Each structure stands twice: as C-alpha cells, then as structure tokens.
Amino acid sequence: MGSEASPPPNQLHGFFFPLMAYGHMIPMFDVARMFAARGVKATIITTPMNASTFSKNVERDRLSGLDIDIHILRFPTEEAGLPEGCENVNNIDVPEMIPNFFKAVNMLQEPLEQLFENYHPDFIVADMFFHWATESASKFGIPRFVFHGTNIFCQCVEYSLNLYKPYEDIADAETFVVPGLPDKIEMNMQQLPDHFKLDTPFTEMVYKIRDSETKSYGVLVNSFYELEPAYADYYRNVMGRKAWQIGPVSLRNRNTVDKAQRGKQSAIDEHHVLNWLDSKEQNSVLYICFGSTSRMNTAQLLEIAMALEDSSYSFVWVIRTNGTDKDEKFLPEGYEERMEGKGLIITEWAPQVLILDHPSVGGFMTHCGWNSTLEGMSAGVPMITWPLFAEQFHNENLVTQVLKTGIRVGAGKWQQWLETKDVSVQKEKIQKSIQQLMGDSKEATEMRRKAKELGEMARKAVEDGGSSYTEFTSLIEELKISKQASSQKKHVI
Numbered sequence: 478m479g480s481e482a483s484p485p486p487n488q489l490h491g492f493f494f495p496l497m498a499y500g501h502m503i504p505m506f507d508v509a510r511m512f513a514a515r516g517v518k519a520t521i522i523t524t525p526m527n528a529s530t531f532s533k534n535v536e537r538d539r540l541s542g543l544d545i546d547i548h549i550l551r552f553p554t555e556e557a558g559l560p561e562g563c564e565n566v567n568n569i570d571v572p573e574m575i576p577n578f579f580k581a582v583n584m585l586q587e588p589l590e591q592l593f594e595n596y597h598p599d600f601i602v603a604d605m606f607f608h609w610a611t612e613s614a615s616k617f618g619i620p621r622f623v624f625h626g627t628n629i630f631c632q633c634v635e636y637s638l639n640l641y642k643p644y645e646d647i648a649d650a651e652t653f654v655v656p657g658l659p660d661k662i663e664m665n666m667q668q669l670p671d672h673f674k675l676d677t678p679f680t681e682m683v684y685k686i687r688d689s690e691t692k693s694y695g696v697l698v699n700s701f702y703e704l705e706p707a708y709a710d711y712y713r714n715v716m717g718r719k720a721w722q723i724g725p726v727s728l729r730n731r732n733t734v735d736k737a738q739r740g741k742q743s744a745i746d747e748h749h750v751l752n753w754l755d756s757k758e759q760n761s762v763l764y765i766c767f768g769s770t771s772r773m774n775t776a777q778l779l780e781i782a783m784a785l786e787d788s789s790y791s792f793v794w795v796i797r798t799n800g801t802d803k804d805e806k807f808l809p810e811g812y813e814e815r816m817e818g819k820g821l822i823i824t825e826w827a828p829q830v831l832i833l834d835h836p837s838v839g840g841f842m843t844h845c846g847w848n849s850t851l852e853g854m855s856a857g858v859p860m861i862t863w864p865l866f867a868e869q870f871h872n873e874n875l876v877t878q879v880l881k882t883g884i885r886v887g888a889g890k891w892q893q894w895l896e897t898k899d900v901s902v903q904k905e906k907i908q909k910s911i912q913q914l915m916g917d918s919k920e921a922t923e924m925r926r927k928a929k930e931l932g933e934m935a936r937k938a939v940e941d942g943g944s945s946y947t948e949f950t951s952l953i954e955e956l957k958i959s960k961q962a963s964s965q966k967k968h969v970i
C-alpha cells in the first residue's frame with residue numbers, strides 16, 4: 478500500500494476492488510475518491526499492470542489531502558494460461574481467453590483474504606464479478622458492498638425476466654412486455670443476453686453473482702434517485718434489496734485534468750480537442766464512441782464513416798477496431814483529408830467526459846455501456862443508442878422507452894462480446910438517426926429539452942443536500958456507527 482500505516486482508530490478504512498476492465502475500474506475509482514473526500518481511508522486493490530491507470534490521479538489526490546492509496550495484488554496470468562501482461566479485459570483478443578481470464582480472477586480470492594487478515598478494513602466495495610468476496614468478507618465480519626457498475630432499472634428488468642420468463646415459447650423477432658415493471662417495457666428474444674437462452678459457463682457465474690448480491694450488505698449504485706424513482710422503489714420494496722444510489726460518480730471530476738485523465742492515456746491532447754470544439758457552434762457536434770471494450774469490424778465502421786460523410790453535422794469519432802482488423806485500413810481514400818474541419822477522428826482513447834461536457838456537443842452515439850450512458854445524461858446530451866452486448870439493450874430501453882432522451886439506431890441483436898462480425902446497421906439507418914437527433918424537428922427539440930433537464934437533475938443530486946449526496950452521507954454515518962459498535966464490543970470482551 479502507498480502508506481502502510483494503520484488509519485487512526487476512529488477513521489473508517491475501506492477497500493475498493495474493481496474488476497480489471499476500464500468500464501469497472503473508472504467508476505470504482507471515483508467511488509473510492511468520494512469516500513476519501515468524506516474522510517475515509519480508501520485503498521484501491523488492483524494488479525500491477527492496472528495500477529498505472531490510477532497512480533497519477535492517486536498522487537494528485539494525496540497531494541490535495543485525501544487519504545487514498547493503491548494495494549497491488551499479483552495477477553496469476555501464468556497459472557491461468559494467459560499470456561504475460563494480460564491483466565485487463567482490454568487485453569483479451571479472442572473469446573477463448575475469457576474463461577482463463579476469469580480463472581485468474583477467481584484465484585484472487587485467497588490473496589484478498591490475506592489482505593483482510595492483515596489490514597482488517599471496515600468494509601469492502603467489490604465488483605459484482607468477485608462473487609466470492611461476500612463469503613470472504615463475512616469470514617472476517619467485514620460488510621461487503623456490491624458494485625455492478627450499472628443502474629437499478631436493469632436489475633429490475635433482469636429480475637422480472639428471471640422470475641416470469643416471458644421470452645419462453647416466443648419467436649425470435651416477436652415483441653414481448655417485461656412483466657410487473659412500473660413502465661411498459663418491450664423487447665424481443667434477439668435483444669436478450671445469451672445467458673437467458675443457453676447454458677453457457679457465464680450462466681453459472683450469473684447465478685453466483687445473484688446469490689452473492691442477496692447475501693451482501695448491499696449494493697452501491699452509480700445512478701441517482703430522480704433518474705429512476707419507480708425502479709429504485711421496486712428494487713427496495715418488491716425485490717427486497719438494500720441499495721444506495723450515490724451517482725453520477727463521474728461528476729466528481731470537476732476540472733479539466735480530472736476529466737481528461739480517466740482510464741487510459743488519451744490519444745489526443747485535451748487542449749487540441751477543446752480548441753476544436755470551441756470553434757463549433759453550440760449543440761452542433763455529434764460525439765461517437767462505443768466504450769472501452771467493444772470492437773467493431775471494419776465493414777461496420779465503413780458504414781459509419783460513409784454516414785458521417787454524407788451527414789451535414791460535425792463530429793468527434795473515437796475509433797477502436799476489431800483486434801484482428803487492427804492494421805487494416807478501412808477508411809475510404811482521402812477520407813480524413815475530406816473530413817478536415819468537419820470531423821475529428823480519435824483512435825483508441827478519448828477524454829470522453831471532457832468532450833461530452835463541452836457545449837458544442839449536441840448528441841452522443843453510444844453503445845449504451847452504463848458509464849457512457851450516464852456520462853451523456855449528466856452532460857445533458859441526447860443520444861443515438863447502439864447497444865452491442867452485456868446489459869446494453871436494457872440501458873437502451875431505459876433511454877428510449879422510459880426517459881425518452883434518445884433514439885435507437887436500430888441495432889437489433891445482442892452479440893457476444895468480441896464477436897461483432899456482421900454489419901448490423903447500414904449507412905442509411907445511421908444517417909437517418911443522426912438527422913433525427915441533431916435536426917430541429919419538434920421531436921428533436923423536445924428530446925434536447927428533456928436531456929438538459931435530466932443533466933440538471935444529475936448535477937443537483939450530487940450537490941450538498943441532493944439525493945445522492947444525502948444517501949451517501951447516511952451510508953457513511955451507518956458505517957461509522959457500526960465501527961463504533963464493533964470496537965465497543967471488542968472493548969467489553
């Protein structure tokens with residue numbers, strides 16, 4: 478650990494243990510910093526290759542007086558049959574490596590227990606994929622919080638699907654309603670994740686994750702009450718789960734440096750992006766990014782390139798290609814020259830929150846990963862939804878069917894991560910959705926208004942007295958009382 482000294486007796490000490498994937502590490506780091514800003518000693522647990530993702534920010538936070546550090550655990554790549562250095566989901570190029578990656582992840586249980594033994598933290602926030610963390614923490618009498626990284630709506634949809642199985646005996650493209658939810662949510666079989674339909678190795682893990690959640694102390698959620706009030710109530714009252722909505726956690730990043738340095742090293746200088754955006758009119762730029770792990774095939778990327786060229790709107794496009802197509806040039810001859818001034822192309826990693834927060838950005842084409850979706854909402858930006866895998870189709874439904882701050886591009890089929898071989902959306906559909914979102918029709922204007930309203934609600938939620946701020950305060954108070962009670966008990970014994 479950065480500073481091995483034990484915290485003062487009354488100071489809470491929390492462990493924060495994210496899955497080694499940017500979409501999980503980035504928000505968990507923000508959560509750890511939120512705790513540290515309230516006087517908690519926060520220890521982030523990660524592996525050697527992932528520590529560099531946090532180290533600069535941790536240094537800055539420590540200089541500003543936060544008690545935050547990193548503890549490094551060796552990642553057993555060799556024992557799990559992974560190539561050296563493969564410590565992040567981002568390093569996985571072929572689906573065959575996924576089981577090995579999770580084998581290595583599961584081998585972290587013992588080292589984590591050793592840390593509990595050595596440091597006796599007051600609580601741990603562990604990623605949902607560390608399902609064994611609930612059992613490990615309970616051996617030491619430590620409260621374990623689950624961090625899914627997603628919203629409550631999505632938990633409610635999955636709960637209902639499991640309970641009522643409305644997808645049984647239904648044809649692939651036939652629409653069904655997810656039963657018992659506060660809104661009429663429609664979906665079809667093609668949008669369902671595989672684990673509902675097939676018995677995959679992942680299915681077993683899903684059961685373990687669910688079980689560990691119900692036995693945990695509770696769930697920390699990166700959303701805010703006003704975003705999904707009916708679902709927050711359903712989760713607590715119907716599903717009987719304990720949850721604290723403490724987000725949007727990305728709003729913890731207030732200055733340019735913090736916003737620009739989230740996750741990987743950006744491929745572009747942040748000042749260059751800001752200057753470029755400054756030269757554009759308000760709400761005139763479309764930002765396109767599909768998250769940290771998705772990789773589109775070059776044929777699909779070409780469709781996007783052509784749609785952007787034909788559309789009249791400026792754009793910032795973050796391109797990550799399919800691992801195997803990495804060196805293949807797919808952009809049409811002279812494309813980048815033709816797009817000069819109109820489009821800014823960034824390869825691999827962009828300072829996303831910084832871009833979304835810029836007033837010139839008027840739309841976000843997203844894969845609906847929850848962090849991206851919530852970052853877009855927090856910036857008050859309407860969206861074109863293009864879900865690919867994981868729970869992204871549920872997030873699309875939240876945006877388009879409940880909040881009505883976005884439109885679908887028309888991606889119809891849930892895909893296995895890393896297996897995006899088809900062109901699922903043609904140029905014409907992409908172009909149409911850009912026009913619909915960025916144009917000045919009544920529908921687009923109304924969507925923009927709703928998105929702005931949601932962004933304001935998000936900001937209020939994390940301010941002093943806001944819903945997330947208050948839930949977070951009550952959680953910290955609860956932990957303090959529990960620490961006091963357990964130290965008094967020890968004293969009596």
Ligand code: UDP
Nearest residue numbers: 500768769770825826827829846847848849
């Ligand atoms: N991100 C970023 N720059 C990029 C791509 C992603 O900063 O070029 C960040 C983004 O802001 C978000 C996270 O990476 O915080 C991606 O998480 P999300 O849940 O949206 O998608 P995932 O990557 O898990 O599919």
